[in-house]
Amino acid sequence: xxxxFTITGVAKPKGSMKAFIPKGWNxxxxxSTNASVKTWEQTIRNVAQDFTEAYTTGPVRVRLRFSLPRxxxxxxxxxxxxxxxxDVDKLARAALDALTGILWxxxxxxxxxxxxxxxxxxxxxxxxxxTILTPHDN
Numbered sequence: 001x002x003x004x005f006t007i008t009g010v011a012k013p014k015g016s017m018k019a020f021i022p023k024g025w026n027x028x029x030x031x032s033t034n035a036s037v038k039t040w041e042q043t044i045r046n047v048a049q050d051f052t053e054a055y056t057t058g059p060v061r062v063r064l065r066f067s068l069p070r071x072x073x074x075x076x077x078x079x080x081x082x083x084x085x086x087d088v089d090k091l092a093r094a095a096l097d098a099l100t101g102i103l104w105x106x107x108x109x110x111x112x113x114x115x116x117x118x119x120x121x122x123x124x125x126x127x128x129x130x131t132i133l134t135p136h137d138n
Contacts (some may be wrong), residue, residue, distance in 0.1 A: 003054040003132040010126045011066045012040035013090030041098035048102045061112040063131040067120035080118040088117045
């Protein structure tokens, strides 16, 4: 089953994880170094809730196409390739983590991932297009 949807907003990367053990605890607490990622992940979850019929416990392929804010200094004809921070792998990690428990049980079910980032077209807001495919989809 093919599922495709768009999240409007500026994608946030999953930061590096930091662990600490609070006084009196015997297990570490993990936190992300990017606090704004929680809001971005919640935005993804809110939109993905409308596609829960695609929930699976089987293998999935995922395509993520990030369209990031276009600088005013970039001409309309200039390349749309985005080769600056944030890193595409950290953007993808945030998206996959946000979809866990909504579209699949665990992100280990993702056996193929294609992620790209580019500047948004001049007439488009920043957004993320998520495509979920099962092994039988082309």
